[in-house]
Every structure is written in C-alpha cells, then in structure tokens.
Amino acid sequence: MALLSTSNFFFFFSLIFFFPPYSSYFAVSLPTALLIPITKGLSTLQYTTIIKQRTPLKPTKLVLDLGASFNWVNCQKNYQSSTYKPIFCNSSLCASLKSLACSNCYEPPRPGCANDSCALFPENSVTRDSTIGDALIDAIALPTTDGYNPGRLVLISDFVFSCSRTFLLKGLAKGVAGVAALGRSNFSLPAQISTTFSSQYLFALCLSGSSSSTGVAFLGTAGPYVFLPQQVDLSKSLIYTSLILNPVSDTVITYYGQPSDEYFIGVTAVKVNGKAVQLNETLLAIDDETGFGGTKMSTVVPYTTMESSIYEVFTEAFISEAAALNLTVIKPVKPFNVCFPVDEVGSTRVGPAVPTVDLVMEQKENVFWRIFGANSMVKLGEEGEEMWCLAFVDSGRNPRTSILIGAHQMEDNLLQFDVGSKRLGFSSSLLLKQTTCSNFNFTSSSSSSNNR
Numbered sequence: 001m002a003l004l005s006t007s008n009f010f011f012f013f014s015l016i017f018f019f020p021p022y023s024s025y026f027a028v029s030l031p032t033a034l035l036i037p038i039t040k041g042l043s044t045l046q047y048t049t050i051i052k053q054r055t056p057l058k059p060t061k062l063v064l065d066l067g068a069s070f071n072w073v074n075c076q077k078n079y080q081s082s083t084y085k086p087i088f089c090n091s092s093l094c095a096s097l098k099s100l101a102c103s104n105c106y107e108p109p110r111p112g113c114a115n116d117s118c119a120l121f122p123e124n125s126v127t128r129d130s131t132i133g134d135a136l137i138d139a140i141a142l143p144t145t146d147g148y149n150p151g152r153l154v155l156i157s158d159f160v161f162s163c164s165r166t167f168l169l170k171g172l173a174k175g176v177a178g179v180a181a182l183g184r185s186n187f188s189l190p191a192q193i194s195t196t197f198s199s200q201y202l203f204a205l206c207l208s209g210s211s212s213s214t215g216v217a218f219l220g221t222a223g224p225y226v227f228l229p230q231q232v233d234l235s236k237s238l239i240y241t242s243l244i245l246n247p248v249s250d251t252v253i254t255y256y257g258q259p260s261d262e263y264f265i266g267v268t269a270v271k272v273n274g275k276a277v278q279l280n281e282t283l284l285a286i287d288d289e290t291g292f293g294g295t296k297m298s299t300v301v302p303y304t305t306m307e308s309s310i311y312e313v314f315t316e317a318f319i320s321e322a323a324a325l326n327l328t329v330i331k332p333v334k335p336f337n338v339c340f341p342v343d344e345v346g347s348t349r350v351g352p353a354v355p356t357v358d359l360v361m362e363q364k365e366n367v368f369w370r371i372f373g374a375n376s377m378v379k380l381g382e383e384g385e386e387m388w389c390l391a392f393v394d395s396g397r398n399p400r401t402s403i404l405i406g407a408h409q410m411e412d413n414l415l416q417f418d419v420g421s422k423r424l425g426f427s428s429s430l431l432l433k434q435t436t437c438s439n440f441n442f443t444s445s446s447s448s449s450n451n452r
C-alpha cells in the first residue's frame with residue numbers, strides 16, 4: 001500500500017468537482033515530431049531516457065514507464081528552476097488532473113512545497129511504492145525530428161508533472177531522478193506533446209536489445225521512422241490491432257471508476273510453430289468488473305509473464321516443438337524453466353533457431369505478432385556451459401494480467417501506440433528487415449530537420 005505518512009505535509013482529501021469543458025492552457029504552435037533516446041540498463045534491465053527540463057535546462061535521467069499516467073521527478077533534492085509554478089487546488093488544471101488530494105506545506109516555498117497545492121500520487125512501478133506529491137508546471141525541451149535525424153530543440157514551457165521524494169527512487173536505475181510516462185492518460189509525455197503542438201496523440205517505441213546501443217521513441221508523428229543502414233522507413237510496414245481499454249485502473253491510489261492508462265491488446269490465441277496452444281480463453285479476456293485478465297504490455301517487466309495454466313501448456317508445446325529440432329532440455333536457470341544447451345541450437349538472422357511463437361490478435365488468423373529466437377530466448381550461464389532459456393516467466397495462479405508482454409519481447413520491434421485511433425501498429429522483428437532499434441541516426445543535421 002501507499003506510504004502516506006508525511007512529516008512535511010498536511011493534506012486532506014477533497015471531492016473534486018469537474019467542470020467540463022476545460023479550456024486549453026497550452027500555447028499552440030506548429031505540429032512537431034519529437035524524439036527521445038532510450039538506453040537499457042545492463043543490471044536493472046530498466047530502460048531510461050534523458051530529457052532536458054527546468055530553467056536553465058538540465059538533462060534529467062528518467063526511467064521509461066509505458067503504462068504510467070504522468071511524469072514524476074524527485075523535487076526533494078537539487079530541484080532548482082526559475083520557471084516552476086505550483087498548481088492550485090481550485091484550478092481547472094487540477095480538476096482535469098483528477099487530483100484526489102490538496103496539500104499544504106510548512107516550510108519555505110520551493111518546488112514541491114506550496115500551500116493549496118494540487119496533489120498527485122506518483123508511483124514506483126518496480127517496487128509499487130507510492131507517495132503524495134505536488135503537481136507542478138515547468139519547462140522541458142525535446143529534439144524535433146524529420147524521421148531521419150534529430151533536429152533543433154523545442155521547449156514545452158507548461159509541462160505538467162508530479163514531484164516526489166528521494167525514497168520513491170529506491171529500486172530504480174542509478175542516477176535516475178524520476179519516471180517518464182507514456183501511458184494513455186491526458187498528462188503522459190505523448191499526451192502533453194499532442195496537446196502542445198496539436199499533433200496526433202501517437203508515439204512509436206523502439207527498444208534496443210543491447211545495453212551498449214541506444215534505441216529511440218518518436219513522439220507526435222505517424223512517421224517516417226527511418227533506420228540505417230538502408231534508410232528503411234518502418235512506418236510503412238506495420239500491422240495493426242486494437243488497443244483495448246481496461247476499465248479498472250491498477251495504480252496504488254485510485255478512484256472508483258478510474259480506467260487503466262496501460263496498454264492492453266486483444267491476444268486471442270498463442271501459437272508455437274504455427275500450432276495453436278490449447279489454453280483457457282476466458283483468461284485472455286478482461287473482466288470489466290475487476291480488471292483482471294487480458295494481455296498488456298510493460299517496459300518495466302523484463303520478460304513476458306503468463307498465468308500458470310497458460311505458461312504450462314505454452315512451455316509444453318515449446319518443448320515438444322523444440323524436440324523435433326533435436327533440442328534437449330537441461331537444468332534451467334531461474335526464473336526460467338526451459339533451457340537448451342547453446343551448442344545444440346543453430347543460429348539465424350532472427351536469433352537462435354527455435355520454434356516461433358505467434359500472438360494472434362482478435363481472432364484474426366492473419367493478424368499475429370511473430371516472436372523469433374532473438375525475442376523468445378535469452379542466453380545465460382557460465383562460459384562453456386552456456387544455454388538458451390525460453391524468456392517467459394510463470395506469474396502464478398491468479399495474476400491480475402494473464403499475459404504481460406515484457407520488454408525483452410518488444411526489443412528490436414517497432415511498436416506504434418496510436419492512442420488517438422486506439423490501435424497498436426507492430427513490425428515484428430526488425431532483424432528480418434536488416435536493421436535494429438539502435439540504427440536510428442542520432443547525428444543531428446540542421447539542414448535535414450526542416451527541409452526533407
């Protein structure tokens with residue numbers, strides 16, 4: 001549960017009266033495509049980005065959280081800015097934030113310490129700790145892109161986020177000051193970019209499989225998304241499926257009727273080497289009363305997890321198909337259960353030669369996300385005793401979400417979250433297209449940023 005004891009705060013819960021329609025409080029300028037670099041942490045397996053914020057601008061490292069509703073940063077330590085503004089509880093902005101609390105502070109005013117201040121509940125998605133924090137407005141700056149290279153920086157002067165305190169960073173990667181939120185809310189990073197620049201509410205995520213090279217996310221643009229070496233535009237080769245709304249939020253602090261800001265998709269079957277696995281289909285649907293079931297995507301879960309009964313039949317099918325390739329299972333390394341000796345496994349352009357895994361969407365036989373060895377397997381073990389392990393984990397008998405697609409399965413795949421049109425575009429493995437997510441050309445070119 002949330003940690004709500006606070007020494008510095010006096011806060012009270014207040015009923016929020018919502019007065020629609022609230023007017024736009026952002027300056028409107030030209031539609032702009034932006035980008036952020038994304039790096040994978042070797043030991044934490046967390047993905048981080050660096051965003052310039054405050055005045056003067058300071059590069060700030062944030063953990064990327066696909067399902068989070070709003071950005072948050074630690075304001076308790078080293079938050080200095082000449083442009084920050086608190087948000088008052090009685091403001092329409094506070095109402096549209098659906099704030100559940102209003103806080104006062106008995107210390108000298110500073111970012112995160114104001115009276116009558118609109119409060120939010122930032123959450124650490126790794127530890128599931130939460131705290132109360134003031135909502136704040138300050139400047140952030142991101143590079144534009146023409147889809148080929150980064151261009152000039154643009155400023156969003158009215159960016160809304162939450163403050164938090166140092167303890168909430170526990171469990172997150174070293175050097176991180178908070179979280180960058182990509183969830184389907186009205187105040188995630190892509191949502192605010194869309195509001196500020198009147199661009200589509202849409203972003204594309206491309207996680208690099210390697211911690212030594214950088215992936216990318218494109219914000220506010222449906223393309224092009226161009227990758228070296230052959231300048232392939234990946235926006236042209238996407239398959240689409242619906243993004244499904246889970247009507248029940250799973251945040252630590254939530255209000256009745258709050259929908260989830262996480263991304264769910266309609267997986268209706270799982271196939272191994274093209275053969276359907278016999279699983280309990282009830283588990284693949286979302287229960288609208290409880291929010292349990294279904295399939296969601298997460299960048300803070302390293303490997304896909306499956307409810308026990310699904311995991312069992314899935315791994316049985318995988319072992320049986322692998323046996324046909326003469327692969328013999330050996331003693332696994334936790335948390336995995338199915339591993340093969342490296343020297344038995346051949347290699348292909350799309351990773352180790354193992355059975356394919358297909359996630360079939362919305363009962364459409366021709367709409368499936370095919371997962372090849374590079375995304376289904378992970379190499380583990382000592383030198384000389386190396387093994388490939390099936391990178392899927394058993395999440396027990398009654399998990400909230402039946403299939404939780406983790407980051408390893410998304411790596412070197414381009415995923416377009418078209419929130420406005422409620423659909424997900426997916427590319428399957430970029431290795432098939434002779435590129436990877438780390439092949440975006442980060443060399444900025446001033447001439448290319450506007451004239452292509």
Ligand SMILES: *[C@@H]1O[C@H](CO)[C@@H](O)[C@H](O)[C@H]1NC(C)=O
Nearest residue numbers: 088089090091092115116117
């Ligand atoms: C909101 O509260 C602030 C500070 O308490 C006050 O100055 C302002 O007049 C109030 N605005 C409205 C619309 O009530």
Ligand SMILES: *[C@@H]1O[C@H](CO)[C@@H](O)[C@H](O)[C@H]1NC(C)=O
Nearest residue numbers: 105106107108109113114115
């Ligand atoms: C909040 O109000 C109290 C009581 O009026 C005052 O003592 C305190 O300094 C104020 N806090 C801030 C941050 O302005």
Ligand SMILES: *[C@@H]1O[C@H](CO)[C@@H](O)[C@H](O)[C@H]1NC(C)=O
Nearest residue numbers: 021022096097098185186259
């Ligand atoms: C988000 O904004 C839209 C458009 O302003 C509004 O219709 C919708 O109710 C908002 N959603 C939430 C959860 O506040």
Ligand SMILES: *[C@@H]1O[C@H](CO)[C@@H](O)[C@H](O)[C@H]1NC(C)=O
Nearest residue numbers: 279280281282283293309398
């Ligand atoms: C399928 O899963 C649902 C939800 O957990 C459960 O109620 C039902 O008994 C399961 N059906 C079978 C055949 O196991």
Ligand SMILES: *[C@@H]1O[C@H](CO)[C@@H](O)[C@H](O)[C@H]1NC(C)=O
Nearest residue numbers: 322323324325326327344346
């Ligand atoms: C598996 O091994 C058998 C017997 O050694 C051999 O006949 C068969 O061709 C092998 N299959 C594959 C896919 O390598």
Ligand SMILES: *[C@@H]1O[C@H](CO)[C@@H](O)[C@H](O)[C@H]1NC(C)=O
Nearest residue numbers: 149228441442443444445448
């Ligand atoms: C990357 O972009 C820069 C700037 O446009 C360009 O000069 C360079 O040739 C590009 N690199 C490759 C490998 O194409």
